[in-house]
Amino acid sequence: MGTKILSKKFYNEMIQLEPRYPTKVALLLPALHAAQDEFGWLSPEVMEEIGSYIGIHPAQVREVASFYTMYNLRPVGKYHLKICTNVACCLRGADELVSHCEKKLGIQCGETTKDKKFTIMEEECLGACGTAPAMMLNNDYYENLDVVQLDELLENLE
Amino acid sequence: MSKCIIDGREVEFTPGQNLIEVAKKAGIDIPFFCYHPGLSVVAQCRMCAVEIEKMPKLQTACSTVAAEGMVVKTKSPRTAQNQKAVMEFLLINHPLDCPICDKSGECDLQDNSYRHGDLYSRYTEERRTYLDLDMGPVIQKNMNRCIHCTRCIRFGDEIAGIREMVALQRGNNTQISTVDGRALETDYAGNYADICPTGSLTVKDFRFKKRVWFLKKTSTVCEGCSRGCNMEIHQDANVIYRCIPRENMQINKYWLCDEGRFNFQYVNDENRVVAPMVNHSVSDWGLSIDQAKKVLMGKKIAVLVGSDLTQEEGSHLLEFLPKHFPGSPIFHFGTPGLNTAEKDGDADRILKRKSKTSNLHGLEKLGFQGFDKMPKEINAVLVIRGGRAILPDLKGLVAVGLGVFMAPQVEEFSVILPGTSFAEKDGTIVNYEGQAQRIRRAILPPGQCKGLSEVLMMWVNSKSSSGAA
Ligand code: SF4
Ligand code: SF4
Ligand code: FES
Numbered sequence: 023m024g025t026k027i028l029s030k031k032f033y034n035e036m037i038q039l040e041p042r043y044p045t046k047v048a049l050l051l052p053a054l055h056a057a058q059d060e061f062g063w064l065s066p067e068v069m070e071e072i073g074s075y076i077g078i079h080p081a082q083v084r085e086v087a088s089f090y091t092m093y094n095l096r097p098v099g100k101y102h103l104k105i106c107t108n109v110a111c112c113l114r115g116a117d118e119l120v121s122h123c124e125k126k127l128g129i130q131c132g133e134t135t136k137d138k139k140f141t142i143m144e145e146e147c148l149g150a151c152g153t154a155p156a157m158m159l160n161n162d163y164y165e166n167l168d169v170v171q172l173d174e175l176l177e178n179l180e
Numbered sequence: 181m182s183k184c185i186i187d188g189r190e191v192e193f194t195p196g197q198n199l200i201e202v203a204k205k206a207g208i209d210i211p212f213f214c215y216h217p218g219l220s221v222v223a224q225c226r227m228c229a230v231e232i233e234k235m236p237k238l239q240t241a242c243s244t245v246a247a248e249g250m251v252v253k254t255k256s257p258r259t260a261q262n263q264k265a266v267m268e269f270l271l272i273n274h275p276l277d278c279p280i281c282d283k284s285g286e287c288d289l290q291d292n293s294y295r296h297g298d299l300y301s302r303y304t305e306e307r308r309t310y311l312d313l314d315m316g317p318v319i320q321k322n323m324n325r326c327i328h329c330t331r332c333i334r335f336g337d338e339i340a341g342i343r344e345m346v347a348l349q350r351g352n353n354t355q356i357s358t359v360d361g362r363a364l365e366t367d368y369a370g371n372y373a374d375i376c377p378t379g380s381l382t383v384k385d386f387r388f389k390k391r392v393w394f395l396k397k398t399s400t401v402c403e404g405c406s407r408g409c410n411m412e413i414h415q416d417a418n419v420i421y422r423c424i425p426r427e428n429m430q431i432n433k434y435w436l437c438d439e440g441r442f443n444f445q446y447v448n449d450e451n452r453v454v455a456p457m458v459n460h461s462v463s464d465w466g467l468s469i470d471q472a473k474k475v476l477m478g479k480k481i482a483v484l485v486g487s488d489l490t491q492e493e494g495s496h497l498l499e500f501l502p503k504h505f506p507g508s509p510i511f512h513f514g515t516p517g518l519n520t521a522e523k524d525g526d527a528d529r530i531l532k533r534k535s536k537t538s539n540l541h542g543l544e545k546l547g548f549q550g551f552d553k554m555p556k557e558i559n560a561v562l563v564i565r566g567g568r569a570i571l572p573d574l575k576g577l578v579a580v581g582l583g584v585f586m587a588p589q590v591e592e593f594s595v596i597l598p599g600t601s602f603a604e605k606d607g608t609i610v611n612y613e614g615q616a617q618r619i620r621r622a623i624l625p626p627g628q629c630k631g632l633s634e635v636l637m638m639w640v641n642s643k644s645s646s647g648a649a
Pocket of ligand 1: 325326327328329330331332333356375376377378380381
């Protein structure tokens with residue numbers, strides 16, 4: 023392998039984490055998270071490098087990364103809105119939140135605004151059914167949302 | 181012996197056997213998809229679920245080991261109801277394109293649908309569709325037909341030793357693929373198509389060539405290396421269309437390597453010499469043999485015997501050669517750099533052996549010596565081989581060939597007497613473990629090709645005297 027894409031910091035973190043797990047393969051999930059923190063998304067090259075570091079085929083890295091929706095396989099905007107559209111949230115108006123966002127930002131679910139600021143995605147259950155409808159903005163939860171609150175939130179970001 | 185009861189019949193089993201195997205032994209078929217005896221058990225498809233007395237829910241037969249006194253019902257209404265439901269579910273996204281699918285006729289999905297499914301589907305929604313995926317030179321993937329049984333993934337992981345085939349995404353979006361449809365890396369890729377229970381993975385070489393029910397099958401043994409994997413040749417109208425593995429738990433289990441699987445292609449090769457040739461022009465058998473004798477006359481001859489010949493052919497030659505080529509040295513040849521059986525070994529951790537011919541070990545048992553270097557005084561060679569032994573450098577020597585040759589290989593040869601390939605003769609070969617196995621004739625030799633014993637007979641009966649000095 024030629025030059026490494028992932029930083030020293032990434033590799034140091036991995037070395038620290040490794041003793042926590044019974045096998046090196048178990049490092050895969052934290053490695054994907056750490057790499058995503060670094061670049062905002064997981065490019066094929068990054069996943070290739072993670073595979074060779076852990077000692078597994080890049081296809082296996084792809085398999086795991088594509089299973090979880092927390093991993094971005096495409097670049098996302100600075101603000102990543104993940105709106106839950108599972109049963110509880112839908113009953114409490116999640117659909118409305120989604121279409122409101124889409125209209126306001128002028129993009130469809132799964133797309134990113136031209137200025138690379140916003141990405142909207144649907145999420146399958148954030149585990150916050152008791153406080154539905156819920157949304158994640160990057161790594162933070164926003165619960166019991168309605169359109170007014172959402173507007174306020176978005177305005178503060180712009 | 182422990183016993184359990186399946187469909188009212190007492191069936192014996194060895195502890196540890198699962199219900200699919202136990203039932204099969206008693207002639208009772210439990211339908212399944214994800215189970216394969218050569219792979220780990222995952223109980224994913226649910227097709228094999230059966231009713232077991234004293235258990236409230238249906239149990240998957242592939243992952244349930246038989247127990248003493250167990251009472252199993254494979255045909256009860258509850259079992260049948262489940263099979264029908266599973267079939268309906270698996271066919272939800274299936275394009276039902278059997279008429280243009282190569283698997284049709286030997287497809288588990290088709291067979292089980294016919295036997296256990298419903299005639300009608302209630303599904304009216306849109307089906308998922310994908311474009312075909314090119315997976316390198318051997319396999320083409322049609323994701324629409326896939327039922328996510330993961331047999332291919334497990335084959336890659338557990339047998340081929342490479343996790344190149346994976347399940348991307350999840351739920352209804354699950355797609356079985358390689359990374360971005362990359363070419364498969366394993367050289368055992370043909371097995372992916374064999375074990376796929378649907379027409380999702382197909383061998384490119386066989387695609388759209390023949391409906392499988394027209395194929396006649398001959399049980400034989402691969403001649404690709406000294407392992408001697410068991411296989412079937414499938415032919416129609418004297419044309420070989422494919423080779424597939426034949427189960428032999430001692431030798432190759434359920435698998436074949438790609439080199440062995442596609443080795444048959446030389447049999448139909450358009451470059452194959454199928455008529456006797458003298459100095460590049462077609463001749464007849466009698467004249468060619470006379471000419472062969474003439475060019476060898478008075479020469480110092482070495483005889484090279486391919487280790488792709490059978491034991492029977494080897495024994496004939498041991499009788500024939502000393503009489504008609506007295507004093508000429510005789511060597512076996514086949515794989516460059518590997519001139520004794522002792523040097524043979526595993527070429528990988530799966531099946532392939534270093535010897536690229538099938539009968540190296542057999543010929544050595546008969547007493548043939550390996551070829552190393554051409555002795556100094558030699559100025560002519562008689563080469564006798566099947567289609568696989570790799571020719572050594574014969575520059576500057578008068579050469580006569582008897583056997584299977586491709587035209588570009590034998591430009592320098594004075595005479596070629598066309599012989600038979602492994603698919604065109606019966607015989608015995610001995611693998612690296614000393615296991616003698618039968619190869620069987622699947623097709624007739626093309627053109628004017630003749631078997632070795634017939635050619636030797638013609639040689640003996642031809643009027644002109646033998647060539648040796
Ligand atoms: S491609 Fe074939 S073997 Fe692989 S998961 Fe799909 S149906 Fe099963
Ligand atoms: S391992 Fe050898 S005998 Fe087996 S299929 Fe391959 S070439 Fe043929
Ligand atoms: S064969 Fe038993 S669940 Fe698939």
